[in-house]
Amino acid sequence: MDNLFIQFSCSTTVTLTTVVVLFLSTIVLLKKYCKRRDGSSSSRNTATSPPISIPLGTLGWPFIGETIEFITCAYSDCPESFMDKLRRVYGKVFKSHVFGSPTIVSTDADVSRVVLQSDSKNFIPSYPRSLTELIGKSSILLINGNLQKRIHGLIGSFFKSSHIKAQITLDMQKYVQESMALWRDDQLIYIQDETKNVAFHVLVKALISLRSRKGNAIPETRISTIYRGEQLTVDLISDNMTDLMIPGEDSVPVLMTLAVKYLSDCPRALHQLMEENMNLKREKAVLGEPLSWSDYMSLSFTQNVISETLRMGNIVTGVIRKAMRDVEIKGYLIPKGWCVFTYFRSVHLDENLYEWPYQFYPWRWQEKEMGCNFTPFGGGQRLRPGVDLARLETTIFLHHFVIQFRFGPELRRTVPIH
Numbered sequence: 001m002d003n004l005f006i007q008f009s010c011s012t013t014v015t016l017t018t019v020v021v022l023f024l025s026t027i028v029l030l031k032k033y034c035k036r037r038d039g040s041s042s043s044r045n046t047a048t049s050p051p052i053s054i055p056l057g058t059l060g061w062p063f064i065g066e067t068i069e070f071i072t073c074a075y076s077d078c079p080e081s082f083m084d085k086l087r088r089v090y091g092k093v094f095k096s097h098v099f100g101s102p103t104i105v106s107t108d109a110d111v112s113r114v115v116l117q118s119d120s121k122n123f124i125p126s127y128p129r130s131l132t133e134l135i136g137k138s139s140i141l142l143i144n145g146n147l148q149k150r151i152h153g154l155i156g157s158f159f160k161s162s163h164i165k166a167q168i169t170l171d172m173q174k175y176v177q178e179s180m181a182l183w184r185d186d187q188l189i190y191i192q193d194e195t196k197n198v199a200f201h202v203l204v205k206a207l208i209s210l211r212s213r214k215g216n217a218i219p220e221t222r223i224s225t226i227y228r229g230e231q232l233t234v235d236l237i238s239d240n241m242t243d244l245m246i247p248g249e250d251s252v253p254v255l256m257t258l259a260v261k262y263l264s265d266c267p268r269a270l271h272q273l274m275e276e277n278m279n280l281k282r283e284k285a286v287l288g289e290p291l292s293w294s295d296y297m298s299l300s301f302t303q304n305v306i307s308e309t310l311r312m313g314n315i316v317t318g319v320i321r322k323a324m325r326d327v328e329i330k331g332y333l334i335p336k337g338w339c340v341f342t343y344f345r346s347v348h349l350d351e352n353l354y355e356w357p358y359q360f361y362p363w364r365w366q367e368k369e370m371g372c373n374f375t376p377f378g379g380g381q382r383l384r385p386g387v388d389l390a391r392l393e394t395t396i397f398l399h400h401f402v403i404q405f406r407f408g409p410e411l412r413r414t415v416p417i418h
Ligand code: HEM
Pocket: 125, 140, 141, 148, 152, 155, 243, 244, 245, 247, 248, 251, 252, 255, 315, 316, 319, 375, 376, 377, 378, 379, 381, 382, 383, 384, 385, 386, 387, 389, 390
């Protein structure tokens, strides 16, 4: 009996302790939950404000979440079908689990704008480890706060300077013409490969001035011009060189290639583009002047073609940020430590924002403002600093392409090779 009693009393003690622990944990969890539902704004009037919560959705499989479905879809003929499906079921903002992290996906332009414009107290960039190892920890894509602002400003003003634009214009014209001169009528031309080669040479020369010196001397790096007067480490400079080379040699050629593809499917746009560019060529020939970067940028229909290509092509489908604390946006809770994926593609192809979104229609940009719904280059303080460069290079490529060739199913040269 003694034993029994001891046993009984022991298990009662355990049970009581368990009940107390469970009770206390429940209170703590409830408090946390209530705090979380209140989000970051402690001054919320809970009596009048609608409750906030983590958006609906599913986290998919353990560890891998919904990553495989997302990637499989991204490489299919209909890359947005995965997001569209979830959007139909859960609404414009939903939860998922992609690239190893619970993630709030935003296909809502307002929510994405707030995320992009937030500072590093709320959100910091988040990239898969494979990429962070490639770009280096000092990359502008990974640094935050004042250092990021400084580097961003330096890169932006470098590419905005009229001196660099003038040099890029000359180089781009030269390399494009050299490349096109080699194209033969009976040859298959891979536009993306050709444009990659051109864009690579232009950028290397702009950044490193490789051709500026003869002989074996180490080239005076142009990048030092960007960073002049700034005490920046070699790691920081070299990591950021990679950052500039990757989009410069990759995203811009994709933009040029997509523009050619969309134009070949839209003869009316191609015709108008050709007219505009031929007119400029004739005007400059009469004046006996070479084309400057501002001449290229004045080609308004060509700029509309580029904008429409950016909208439909979605070269960067979206960006991922990680929440540094619980953040509430438009009634949605983004918990601390979760990622938020601002998915541009769904916004750019949203029929409520763009009529006939899947139709290549450059004329829409004649009346339409490039407002906050159009974010091919991101937004906020990380808005891509190479925006001018991408447009300028693409304009020069398209100019030389349409004044020299007629294309449809086949490419035909219309002017003799000089
Ligand atoms: C069609 C061409 C391009 C597209 C669509 C594009 C798109 C983007 C986007 C969406 C971001 C924002 C990332 C974020 O918010 O975290 C970005 C950032 C950036 N882009 Fe590009 N980009 C292009 C070309 C270029 C070029 C030509 C350069 C320079 C040579 C460049 C340099 C950068 C840099 C340095 C950043 C990081 C900015 C920061 O974090 O402060 N991009 N780009």
